Amino acid sequence: MQSRTFKQGIHPPEKKELSKDKKIEKVPLPPQVIIHLSQHTGAPCRPLVGKGDEVEEGQKIGDHDAFISCPVHSSISGKITSIEKLPHPTLGEGEAILIENKGDEEKKWEEMETDLFSLSPEKIREKVREAGIAGMGGAAFPTHVKLSPPPAKKIDSIILNGCECEPYLTADYRVMIERIEDCIFGLKAIMRSCGAKNGYIGIENNKKDAIKLMQERMRNEESIETIPLKTKYPQGGEKMLIKAILKREVPSGGLPLDVGVVVSNVGTACAISDTLKKEKPLVERVITVTGDGVEKPSNLLVKIGTPIKYILKLCGLKEEAKCIIMGGPMMGISQWSLDIPVVKGTSGILILTEDKIEAEEEQICIRCARCVDHCPMGLLPTTLIKFIKAERWEDLEKLNLMDCIECGCCSYVCPSKIPIVQLIKWGKNEFHKISS
Numbered sequence: 410m411q412s413r414t415f416k417q418g419i420h421p422p423e424k425k426e427l428s429k430d431k432k433i434e435k436v437p438l439p440p441q442v443i444i445h446l447s448q449h450t451g452a453p454c455r456p457l458v459g460k461g462d463e464v465e466e467g468q469k470i471g472d473h474d475a476f477i478s479c480p481v482h483s484s485i486s487g488k489i490t491s492i493e494k495l496p497h498p499t500l501g502e503g504e505a506i507l508i509e510n511k512g513d514e515e516k517k518w519e520e521m522e523t524d525l526f527s528l529s530p531e532k533i534r535e536k537v538r539e540a541g542i543a544g545m546g547g548a549a550f551p552t553h554v555k556l557s558p559p560p561a562k563k564i565d566s567i568i569l570n571g572c573e574c575e576p577y578l579t580a581d582y583r584v585m586i587e588r589i590e591d592c593i594f595g596l597k598a599i600m601r602s603c604g605a606k607n608g609y610i611g612i613e614n615n616k617k618d619a620i621k622l623m624q625e626r627m628r629n630e631e632s633i634e635t636i637p638l639k640t641k642y643p644q645g646g647e648k649m650l651i652k653a654i655l656k657r658e659v660p661s662g663g664l665p666l667d668v669g670v671v672v673s674n675v676g677t678a679c680a681i682s683d684t685l686k687k688e689k690p691l692v693e694r695v696i697t698v699t700g701d702g703v704e705k706p707s708n709l710l711v712k713i714g715t716p717i718k719y720i721l722k723l724c725g726l727k728e729e730a731k732c733i734i735m736g737g738p739m740m741g742i743s744q745w746s747l748d749i750p751v752v753k754g755t756s757g758i759l760i761l762t763e764d765k766i767e768a769e770e771e772q773i774c775i776r777c778a779r780c781v782d783h784c785p786m787g788l789l790p791t792t793l794i795k796f797i798k799a800e801r802w803e804d805l806e807k808l809n810l811m812d813c814i815e816c817g818c819c820s821y822v823c824p825s826k827i828p829i830v831q832l833i834k835w836g837k838n839e840f841h842k843i844s845s
């Protein structure tokens with residue numbers, strides 16, 4: 410099996426064996442959900458409901474008219490008990506709607522016969538927006554925006570990202586195995602909405618059965634191809650995928666649409682399929698719960714807004730559990746509260762034990778250039794952090810600071826244990842404030 414890839418990157422231990430063979434299990438309805446009003450990149454929603462209101466599963470409860478935004482929906486039927494600031498997995502804190510489960514049954518979303526070609530590209534975009542779909546690979550960028558390239562940008566190719574290059578996580582893998590038809594339907598819907606002729610599904614070659622299944626299924630699909638990719642982090646980065654599959658280089662400061670491409674995650678494709686076939690908004694998603702600190706590593710279908718303490722009760726937290734990360738070990742975010750809920754961009758919950766968390770002391774830079782050798786964006790991390798500390802913003806612009814994808818390869822390989830990516834994230838924030 411020939412596999413393509415990009416230059417540089419790293420090979421961290423994969424750790425997928427803990428959960429890869431665990432079929433997706435549906436989590437029972439939680440007693441309460443916490444629906445954050447900001448679960449996507451862009452303008453946070455404004456509440457459309459108030460305390461005491463009764464809501465139905467799938468009802469829109471928050472929205473904003475900004476183009477870069479998308480609505481949120483109630484993931485259960487119940488009663489609004491409050492709207493208040495609560496812990497948020499990526500923002501620290503955010504306004505959220507609390508809904509109490511009144512014991513109603515879960516809504517049945519009936520599948521309809523859907524002819525994609527009877528839907529215009531505009532209609533697909535409108536349905537995707539109204540369903541509140543945002544990128545489910547982690548970035549949570551509103552999907553209808555991605556599907557609306559400016560007329561000057563002609564899109565010829567759609568890449569479905571099935572890499573799941575973060576160690577430990579296996580939710581996308583299970584989705585590809587268990588929901589293959591929805592992945593393909595979603596991909597075709599994206600192709601139709603963007604007017605793209607070619608579709609690709611990029612899968613890392615540590616998921617051989619998913620590759621085989623997709624290749625067999627694609628035999629009769631003329632315009633869609635399954636592309637095996639080398640297992641290397643961060644192979645699932647948009648720019649790395651485009652380079653590996655199409656040999657196109659997204660320019661500095663540019664977007665995939667600048668080279669005629671839209672990239673979408675396999676989970677997002679399934680959410681698109683759900684809304685087009687069942688009129689079902691984004692009210693649930695598949696996540697991986699894994700790590701050495703959890704008794705029963707699993708792939709779970711959970712309602713958006715389910716508090717993680719409810720999920721961890723089902724999976725069993727070991728006594729030695731020390732650290733909870735939302736996402737994978739490379740780009741995930743450590744959490745300080747078990748009250749945080751699953752949001753649209755939550756791909757996994759990783760529980761690590763003390764022996765898995767290295768707390769080595771930071772040393773001085775020995776100018777070994779390992780960070781430079783492994784940076785997939787061709788940046789100079791060691792120079793970037795030196796200039797960030799000196800607040801040399803003009804020089805940082807020339808060194809393309811904002812091109813950093815925050816993958817963490819530089820921190821991973823640094824023998825001096827310098828928290829390079831944390832410094833760069835801080836620098837990007839400061840740079841953003843200065844230039845806006």
Ligand code: SF4
Binds near residue numbers: 784786830
């Ligand atoms: S500088 Fe940014 S893009 Fe380069 S390795 Fe570090 S985190 Fe990744």
Ligand code: SF4
Binds near residue numbers: 777778781823
């Ligand atoms: S890897 Fe660490 S020690 Fe080596 S040059 Fe980069 S920052 Fe310095």
